[in-house]
Amino acid sequence: MxxxxxxxxxxxxxxxxxxxxxxxxxxxxxxxxxxxxxxxxxxxxxxxxxxxxxxxxxxxxxxxxxxxxxxxxxxxxxxxxxxxxxxxxxxxxxxxxxxxxxxxxFEVKQQARIDEHQAALAEIERACSFDKVEPTAAEIQGRLDRVRSMGGNRDWEEFAKRAERAREETSTALTAMLKAAHDRAELAKLRAEQAARAEQERISQAADQAAARARQEAEAERLRLAREKAEAEIRARLAEERAEQAAAAERQRIADEQTAAEREREKREANRRHRGKIHSAVKAALVPLGLSDDLAVAVVTAIAKGDVPHISINY
Structure with missing residues (x-):
């Protein structure tokens, strides 16, 4: 196998x-x-x-x-x-x-041509669109001039009807917007003028009020100064019166003191004379008793001074 x-x-x-x-x-x-x-x-x-x-x-x-x-x-x-x-x-x-x-x-050129026309159409159709709600008249006029210039000698070829319609519609809309912008500007101008007048009136009124306040304040200041001057004069007069009163009182006090001192001196002198008379009388009474003048004076003096007990002179 x-x-x-x-x-x-x-x-x-x-x-x-x-x-x-x-x-x-x-x-x-x-x-x-x-x-x-x-x-x-x-x-x-x-x-x-x-x-x-x-x-x-x-x-x-x-x-x-x-x-x-x-x-x-x-x-x-x-x-x-x-x-x-x-x-x-x-x-x-x-x-x-x-x-x-x-x-x-050919197709690239055709597409570039079409893109160019469409970009121009888009620019026309967007011309009424602004970044802000209320564009200025100058901005709108610039757009309107641009749209109008895009007709001119340009060959729109197959876009001619659409371009013409877009230009007409956009121009109409921009013209209306331009009028509205002019109206807004005019209204703003009127409002600004009115506001300026109102502000001027306010300033004038404020100036008048300020002047009135200044006059009132000046008058109040004048019155205050006058019042203060009067009060100062009153205070000065009162002070002068008080000073005069004080001086008079001082003079009176000095006079009173002098008067009192004179009275006291006179009193002392009178007392001295009185005591002298009594002492002379006592001495005269003692001399006949056999005391000498000097001894009699010494005895009288000792008695007057209280040097001799149980004996006093009655004045």
Whole structure:
């Protein structure tokens, strides 16, 4: 019995690996292997079974290798095909671009022309739109002049009707806006003049009021100064009167003191004279009693001073 279950060299990979081809080959191998009688009861039979199993594995490896080689060939063929496809694409793309270039250039110019017209139309149509709610007359006039200048010698081509309509509508709207702006400016001017007059009147009234207040304050100040002067004069007069009264009182006090002192002096002098008379009388009474004048004087003096007990002079 040959070891090969199938003659690999006779097989064509394209047939084996075509749809259904592998099924037929494997079915033939299965039929061949299953048709072989085996004997598990003897060593020779068991060896034959092992050899048959190895033969199946070997056949599997060979068939798989055949498929692997076939796949490698197919991949190489696919790469070759892809390279040729790329060449076809690149060359024909270049040819297409070469053929289309004049058309592309024409379309670019056409689109630029259309974009330019549409940008100009958009500028006209947006001319009435301002960033602020109430644009000035100068700003509106500038837009209006610009819109009017965009008609002129410009060839609008297929956009001519739309451009003319847009220019008319925008010019009409801008003219109305311009009139409104002039009206606003005139109204603002009138209001400003009115406000200026009102402010001038307010300033004049304020000045009059300030002058009146100044006069009132000056009069009040004059009256205050006059009152203070009068009060100062009264205080000065009262102070002078009080000073005069104080001086008079002081003079009177001094005079009274002098009078009292004089009276006291006169009283003392009178008393001294009175006492002298009495003392002289006592002395005169003592001298006849045998006392000398000096001794009599000494006795009288001692009695007057209280140096002699139980004896006093009755003045």
């Amino acid at each position: 040959s070891d090969e279950l199938v003659a690999i060299e006779t097989l064509k990979a394209a047939e084996v690996f075509a749809e259904g081809g592998a099924v037929a080959v494997v079915a033939a191998i299965e039929a061949t292997v299953r048709a072989i009688e085996t004997d598990i009861s003897t060593p020779k039979g068991r060896g034959a079974i092992a050899s048959l199993a190895r033969n199946v594995s070997s056949t599997k490896v060979k068939l798989d290798g055949l498929g692997k080689d076939y796949v490698a060939d197919l991949k190489q063929q696919a790469k070759t095909v892809d390279d040729e496809r790329k060449l076809i694409r690149d060359r024909l793309d270049a040819l297409r671009d070469e053929v289309r270039k004049p058309l592309d250039e």
